Amino acid sequence: MSLLTLSVSIPGLKPPPCHQANIDDCKKASTLQLATFFGALYTLAIGTGGTKPNISTIGADQFDDFHPKEKASKLSFFNWWMFSIFFGTLFANTVLVYIQDNVGWTLGYGLPTLGLVISVMIFLAGTPFYRHRVPAGSPFTKMAMVIVAAARKWRVPLPSDPKELHELDLEEYARNGKFMIGSTPTLRFLNKAAVKTGSTDPWMLSAVTQVEETKQMLRMIPILIATFVPSTMIAQINTLFIKQGTTLDRHIGNFKIPPASLAGFVTISMLVCVVLYDRFFVPVIRKWTNNPRGITLLQRMGIGLVLHFVIMAVASLTERYRLNVAKQHGLVENGGQLPLTIFILLPQFVLMGTADAFLEVAKLEFFYDQAPESMKSLGTSYSSTSLGIGNFLSSFLLSTVSDITQRDGHEGWILNNLNKSHLDYYYAFFAVLNFLNFIFFMAMIRFYVYKAEVSESMHVLTEELKVMRLKASNQEAAKGIA
Numbered sequence: 001m002s003l004l005t006l007s008v009s010i011p012g013l014k015p016p017p018c019h020q021a022n023i024d025d026c027k028k029a030s031t032l033q034l035a036t037f038f039g040a041l042y043t044l045a046i047g048t049g050g051t052k053p054n055i056s057t058i059g060a061d062q063f064d065d066f067h068p069k070e071k072a073s074k075l076s077f078f079n080w081w082m083f084s085i086f087f088g089t090l091f092a093n094t095v096l097v098y099i100q101d102n103v104g105w106t107l108g109y110g111l112p113t114l115g116l117v118i119s120v121m122i123f124l125a126g127t128p129f130y131r132h133r134v135p136a137g138s139p140f141t142k143m144a145m146v147i148v149a150a151a152r153k154w155r156v157p158l159p160s161d162p163k164e165l166h167e168l169d170l171e172e173y174a175r176n177g178k179f180m181i182g183s184t185p186t187l188r189f190l191n192k193a194a195v196k197t198g199s200t201d202p203w204m205l206s207a208v209t210q211v212e213e214t215k216q217m218l219r220m221i222p223i224l225i226a227t228f229v230p231s232t233m234i235a236q237i238n239t240l241f242i243k244q245g246t247t248l249d250r251h252i253g254n255f256k257i258p259p260a261s262l263a264g265f266v267t268i269s270m271l272v273c274v275v276l277y278d279r280f281f282v283p284v285i286r287k288w289t290n291n292p293r294g295i296t297l298l299q300r301m302g303i304g305l306v307l308h309f310v311i312m313a314v315a316s317l318t319e320r321y322r323l324n325v326a327k328q329h330g331l332v333e334n335g336g337q338l339p340l341t342i343f344i345l346l347p348q349f350v351l352m353g354t355a356d357a358f359l360e361v362a363k364l365e366f367f368y369d370q371a372p373e374s375m376k377s378l379g380t381s382y383s384s385t386s387l388g389i390g391n392f393l394s395s396f397l398l399s400t401v402s403d404i405t406q407r408d409g410h411e412g413w414i415l416n417n418l419n420k421s422h423l424d425y426y427y428a429f430f431a432v433l434n435f436l437n438f439i440f441f442m443a444m445i446r447f448y449v450y451k452a453e454v455s456e457s458m459h460v461l462t463e464e465l466k467v468m469r470l471k472a473s474n475q476e477a478a479k480g481i482a
Contacts, residue, residue: 001113003040007033008105053381056081060368061376062131075292078365079278083271086356090267097260139217139375146206146214149193153204156195158188165194167208178373181212186449190215213372216451217379220370222444223298224382227363229437230308230355231390232397233430236315237263237352239394240423241345244319247326247335247418248342257342262349269353270360277357297366298445304359305441307351309434315348316427326419335417370451401426 007013013036018026029037059081063074092112100108159165162183173180183191193206238260245259282294289295325340326332364383371379398414405422406412413422 001040001044001109001116003036003043005106005109005113007037007040008109013037049381049384052384053377056364057368057377057380058130058132061133072292076278078361078368079274082356082361082364083274086267086270086274090264090271093264093267094261097258101258133376136374139378142210142374143214143217145202146190146193146211148203149206150190150211153192153195153197154189156192156197158191158195162191162208164196165191165208166196166205167194173209178209181209181372183208184212184215184449187215187218190218213375216370216372217375219448220367220379220382223301223366223441223448224386226305226437226441226444227301227359227383227386228389228393229433230305230359231386232393233308233312233390233434234352234356234360234387235391235394236430237266237349239398240426241315241348243418244322244345244423245342247322248338248340248344250342259342262342262345265346265349266353266356269350270356271353273354273357274361296450297362297369298448300358300362301366302438302441302445304355304357304362305434305438307355307358309431309438311348311351311355312427312431312434314351316424316431318344318348319424319427323419323422323424332419333417335419338419372451401429 013033015027015029015033056078060074060077063077064070065074096108096111099111165183167180170180183194190211191208194208194211197204199205242259242262245262250257250259285294286292293300322338322340322344325338329339331338360383363386364380367379367382368376369379402412402414405414405425411420413426415421
């Protein structure tokens with residue numbers, strides 16, 4: 001962020017101002033200027049990759065699963081975590097956007113840079129007081145060991161009794177603060193990694209618990225794939241939705257609304273919905289379902305997926321109305337501004353915020369909750385991966401649909417002049433895509449099995465250890481009597 005601020009502040013690092021009507025006549029940015037600007041953006045992306053999966057993980061780790069009150073509070077953590085994230089987003093989409101449009105980019109980038117400095121100071125000050133998980137090694141390495149070991153022993157038959165598979169002693173798990181996971185019949189091929197063949201090489205032999213941890217991460221992949229399409233829809237907020245806004249009347253009296261500020265309605269909607277969901281919806285539904293969360297995480301995600309279908313259907317109808325107004329006023333060819341308020345786009349923005357309150361919160365919590373204890377940060381990184389792939393898919397679909405629809409002399413669905421485009425068709429295509437994705441999601445969750453609660457697993461482990469120790473003491477006592 002510091003480099004980004006410098007790239008828009010120092011004259012030598014930014015191209016000179018341009019007031020030409022045709023931007024092709026403006027002086028192009030130099031190689032140094034481009035390298036500085038894009039270098040800052042890529043550095044920001046790398047930094048985000050480090051912080052996004054870990055900040056929410058370390059936050060959730062502060063709650064003790066074995067303390068009833070803390071465990072209950074943890075069920076609301078991700079709601080309020082996303083609330084705080086979107087509260088910052090609201091500031092960015094309103095105050096910062098206004099500053100960048102009307103004051104300048106130096107202050108517009110300088111303020112979040114200062115905010116990050118303060119955040120780092122708060123984080124460092126609080127570090128001694130946090131609960132820290134002991135580093136457990138790379139989850140990718142552990143998963144690779146299981147997959148390689150299973151592949152190398154693909155001809156080895158599985159024993160009929162799962163107890164014959166390799167597993168560490170209960171005492172060792174208890175000593176390391178971990179818990180044992182029993183063998184399951186799903187993804188049976190991976191169980192071969194735990195078949196004993198005489199070798200103790202970690203790339204030839206894995207413990208059953210390690211195999212099951214790998215299965216847990218792999219079982220979530222179909223759910224992850226089902227989140228790619230809604231993540232693509234989210235990418236429309238800051239692209240086509242905003243571009244639609246530039247063609248409409250943005251005035252409220254003498255004040256002109258920046259198009260990018262429309263995203264603030266997504267944030268406001270999401271903030272309101274999260275509060276209503278956590279404080280009203282969950283307590284009421286919990287009485288009927290006896291589920292501490294009210295509904296399951298996958299049910300919550302499913303509601304979000306349905307809302308994404310509704311959003312694109314509404315967006316398609318709204319765009320069709322906008323195009324009809326453009327035709328009525330003869331603004332199709334010149335791409336002029338329509339005598340239509342920007343607030344006709346409000347329903348699709350508000351619905352997007354409502355969908356986020358269901359899907360995005362549930363997605364983050366699901367991938368954290370269902371990941372093995374030693375792979376929590378990898379689990380939450382699934383959520384960030386979903387958003388990243390959604391953005392790539394958005395770009396791919398935009399360019400592909402634009403190219404296909406312009407073949408054979410057709411004007412195409414997506415042009416620079418939105419009044420000549422057919423975004424209504426494009427949004428209808430997205431609605432169909434969301435419907436098909438929902439069917440895929442429903443098919444996948446039929447086969448998904450939630451992992452056991454950690455606290456319950458640790459309780460079982462404790463009881464088993466007590467039984468083992470009691471048996472051992474009885475045997476010693478019997479030997480002494482003999």
